[in-house]
Amino acid sequence: MTLLELRQVTRVHGTGAAAVTALDGVTLTVAAGELVAVMGPSGSGKSTLLNLAGGLDQPTAGTVVVDGQALGELSSRRLAGLRRRSIGYVFQDLNLLPALTAAENVALPRELDGISARTAHGEAIAALERFGVADIADRFPDDLSGGQQQRVAIARAFIGPRRLLLADEPTGALDTTTGEAVLRLLREQCESGAGGVLVTHEARHAAWADRVVFLRDGRIVDESRASEATANGDPMLSGGRS
Amino acid sequence: MSVKLGLLALLDEQPMYGYQLHTTFKERTGDTWPLNIGQIYTTLARLERDGLVEPAGDDGDGHAIYALTDSGRDELRRWFATPVARADRPRDELAIKLAVALTVSGVDVREVLQTQRTATLRDLQDLTRQKREVAPDDLAWLLALDSLIFQAEAEARWLDSCEERLLGSPAYRNGVAR
Numbered sequence: 001m002t003l004l005e006l007r008q009v010t011r012v013h014g015t016g017a018a019a020v021t022a023l024d025g026v027t028l029t030v031a032a033g034e035l036v037a038v039m040g041p042s043g044s045g046k047s048t049l050l051n052l053a054g055g056l057d058q059p060t061a062g063t064v065v066v067d068g069q070a071l072g073e074l075s076s077r078r079l080a081g082l083r084r085r086s087i088g089y090v091f092q093d094l095n096l097l098p099a100l101t102a103a104e105n106v107a108l109p110r111e112l113d114g115i116s117a118r119t120a121h122g123e124a125i126a127a128l129e130r131f132g133v134a135d136i137a138d139r140f141p142d143d144l145s146g147g148q149q150q151r152v153a154i155a156r157a158f159i160g161p162r163r164l165l166l167a168d169e170p171t172g173a174l175d176t177t178t179g180e181a182v183l184r185l186l187r188e189q190c191e192s193g194a195g196g197v198l199v200t201h202e203a204r205h206a207a208w209a210d211r212v213v214f215l216r217d218g219r220i221v222d223e224s225r226a227s228e229a230t231a232n233g234d235p236m237l238s239g240g241r242s
Numbered sequence: 243m244s245v246k247l248g249l250l251a252l253l254d255e256q257p258m259y260g261y262q263l264h265t266t267f268k269e270r271t272g273d274t275w276p277l278n279i280g281q282i283y284t285t286l287a288r289l290e291r292d293g294l295v296e297p298a299g300d301d302g303d304g305h306a307i308y309a310l311t312d313s314g315r316d317e318l319r320r321w322f323a324t325p326v327a328r329a330d331r332p333r334d335e336l337a338i339k340l341a342v343a344l345t346v347s348g349v350d351v352r353e354v355l356q357t358q359r360t361a362t363l364r365d366l367q368d369l370t371r372q373k374r375e376v377a378p379d380d381l382a383w384l385l386a387l388d389s390l391i392f393q394a395e396a397e398a399r400w401l402d403s404c405e406e407r408l409l410g411s412p413a414y415r416n417g418v419a420r
């Protein structure tokens with residue numbers, strides 16, 4: 001089942017001589033159970049792609065379909081509802097609300113879903129626990145380290161029954177082990193039926209995905225897929241050309 | 243690095259016979275370093291010839307047991323104390339290929355880089371999948387896989403930096419020599 005579909009999506013910022021084509025006719029589908037990584041140099045259109053997929057921005061041309069619904073055809077209220085219910089988003093600049101504690105930040109989307117504050121709080125603590133930061137639940141974002149803020153932002157995206165996870169450089173401020181733990185959880189979530197798009201410039205992190213697409217100047221120029229597992233386990237690897 | 247030193251390290255823990263060494267070696271390095279039993283026996287013969295191991299009886303079922311000699315032990319200490327030389331890396335072939343590509347007119351070097359990047363990422367994906375399946379307490383195998391993963395990552399980063407330099411150079415336009 002397809003969770004996300006971009007059909008010939010183009011996004012042009014500005015007009016006339018100042019126009020910048022940030023995304024240029026991109027077609028991409030993400031199925032349930034699949035994790036797709038997007039790589040590319042700075043300015044190649046990675047965040048633009050993710051913003052369009054998450055309904056935070058509208059394409060100049062083309063169609064974005066999430067969970068079977070074409071975003072362009074939804075009223076802004078229905079779009080906001082779909083975003084809240086179906087999409088977990090980790091922003092490149094995190095976007096935590098400074099006036100709310102870590103737990104309140106994580107619980108907020110669930111409360112907006114209409115569940116009780118108590119239940120939402122319980123879910124928030126559980127989500128923080130999964131990312132190893134339950135101990136800072138009552139602190140405010142400004143009093144957290146970069147890596148802690150990052151994990152709170154990820155916990156917020158993972159809470160509730162969200163089926164499409166969109167993450168923009170979610171491992172930037174994390175050390176090797178914590179970064180890996182986040183990717184492991186992202187994969188687990190995908191393996192249990194979600195779909196994920198991971199934007200990263202780190203090859204080691206992109207390698208957790210089933211597919212890696214390469215963006216250049218707003219276009220997909222190549223794609224890498226893990227090889228099929230062989231019958232008797234994984235292919236024997238020599239670690240490169242030899 | 244040689245199989246030779248790997249076997250010396252295992253024999254330092256306890257004397258063993260060939261098949262036992264083969265099994266233990268596989269347990270320690272996972273499948274990252276395939277080695278057949280024949281290689282074990284030829285290596286043992288060479289180690290014995292060089293005085294680094296010596297026969298130490300048999301296990302009762304006719305398996306010849308080998309033990310480390312003093313000079314074998316010295317050899318092992320020296321190995322641990324010496325950094326591994328970064329020579330003969332497969333990347334050298336790649337560096338030469340790119341250097342040549344830069345000078346051959348009409349070659350889209352950016353395309354050469356991307357082809358390589360995709361291949362490297364695929365290797366990384368395969369290694370990462372192997373790593374996902376390793377039991378968390380299998381530290382030896384995890385470390386061995388990590389080593390391959392970080393090497394592949396270094397290559398990917400180097401390719402990125404090549405592309406940046408290429409795009410920043412006035413002598414090339416979109417990756418092709420002007």
Ligand SMILES: Nc1ncnc2c1ncn2[C@@H]1O[C@H](COP(=O)(O)OP(=O)(O)OP(=O)(O)O)[C@@H](O)[C@H]1O
Nearest residue numbers: 013014020021022041042043044045046047048049
């Ligand atoms: N609001 C905007 N107005 C004008 N141009 C924009 C706007 N947002 C993005 N762009 C341009 O679109 C292009 C793609 O930007 P985008 O943020 O998608 O890149 P990115 O791949 O995420 O880069 P990075 O790795 O630096 O985060 C860039 O040239 C950028 O300057």
Ligand SMILES: [Mg+2]
Nearest residue numbers: 046047048092
């Ligand atoms: Mg970005």
